[in-house]
Amino acid sequence: MTRASVSRVVLPFAAVTLIWGTTWYVIKTQLGVVPPQWSVTYRFAVASLLMFGACIVMRRTLRFPLSAHGFFLLLGLFQFAGNFNFVYQASRSITSGLIAVVFALLVVPNTLFARLFLKQPISGRFMIGAGLGIVGVALLFERELTETGWSAAFTTGLVLTGCAVILASVSNVMQGTERARTYDMFGMLAFAMAYGAIIDAGVAWATSGPPVVEWTPAYLGGVFYLAAFASALAFLLYFNVIRIIGPAWAAYSSVLIPFIAMTISTFLEGYRWTPVAVTGAVLTIVGLLIALRARSVPAGTAAAGGTTGRS
Template sequence: MIRPGLSRIVLPFAAVTLIWGTTWYVIKTQLGVVPPEWSVAYRFMGASFIMFAACALMRRPLRFPLAAHGFFMLLGVFQFAGNFNFVYQASQTVTSGLIAVVFALLVIPNALFARLFLKQPVSARFVVGAALGIAGVALLFERELGADGWSGPIAAGLGLTLVGVMFASVANVMQGTARARSYDMFGMLAWSMLYGALVDIAYAWAMRGPPVIAWTPLYLGGIFYLAAIASALAFVLYFNVIRLVGPAWAAYSGVFIPFIAMTISTLLEGYRWSPLAVAGAALAVVGLVIALRARRVPAGAAAAGGTTGRS
């Protein structure tokens, strides 16, 4: 078998990392006038439309058996509804960079769920790396939680982010199955995003009432970026990287994304680094690298350690 050209791996990997590294701050521009629930709904309404249009242009299959639609619906509920609604809620109180760091820990529940449902082993090395990663994140939040208290909005935002991570992890395990790989990637994403968007609309209407939108260039530009670039394009690129090199290697984007997000948060959100925060960031990265190296699996093997929940 001819090994894929380096550019087929490096360029999509770099693009996904850059896109998802900036996404966390763009989400902040969606908050304010428009309820976060409706912002999520608009994002995936747009993303699903783009994916269906892409399937039509490329003549990708869109007809699937009824059982496949049940799978797509569950994937949409976990990945494009539950996950993102919790993240958008958390973004109201937690800086974008810190949310990105917490999401980098996604590999931990991924591995635990993979052990439970896919019977994949968890090594002692992975446990050590996971523990270091959790300790690093705790240090990053030490100042915010110390000033705010565990009952304040920062703690609530952290809790919402962790719930979002769990939703994303369930979706990742689903994407790591042989069943998911048997479906055309474009068609699967189109239907999953549509089902997720329908759930988002129902949830937004129930929680916030009729649709609200801000007709400003900043808001509408953010919706376009999140729907077209961060959702439709980025998920296609990332899934393709997984199919070329395997999910474990692809998961290294989760190590680099927080650096981009934290840099943006420092420049644009006024995040201030303390010595403990610096130590926490370093510890989290070391832990994640150790954990990811322990989760290495062959390309094409069923593994849940590499798909992100990204945003």
């Protein structure tokens, strides 16, 4: 693996995985007083303001043709509105662990959509690695899965999470297109997050009434962390990785994030590892190593999941 590959892909990928692995713990500070729809709205409203500020400071362009704003609006609708609102609604019916297991499947639609719409090859070794990783995540949450009874609410939660996965996958594949590469990443995210926040606000007002804010350091600090690090910075890095290596390989972060979250919970919340969970962690890591060896990551490539050499 070249030094350019490490700096352009591996380090950003690792940073995104670590950041999003911490969000489960931080999101707990957002639950309670404020309806979740409004918390999502605040998150992306602040994130968009930060991105606009970065564009001004770095003198990035904010001038785009009208057709570009149509692209940004769809990205905001799919990623920053639909995806997150479906997830928050699903969390009312099923556990966060089960949502994590379903989201680990993101690598599947990303790979299929990349093959269908971007004509990017699918590596058998990559799919084996992804499969092992998904099984590993399921074992991490084996207790939650076995204790969850089947009901109408359970079915609703699964369907909502599935919708969130599909919308996230569509937005991921949008970043792998040649059209997306013509737009400056900073300006694109600024507008997409702004459009997403506007849609979120409409959904929040319609479902939960006027805005509610919890004026505590924990809540406000959580909003800032989720906006600045888990949104502005993380999506900037993640979408750039997608543009380089494609949506399939980048989606492997969804397999690793639950493992990172459980590790953090071990130190901060006293989570106790069972033999089944340890087995799941091992499978997750083994799956990652197999997926990594399924392709190299040469700078400037855009193939997803294809076998182009060894890392």
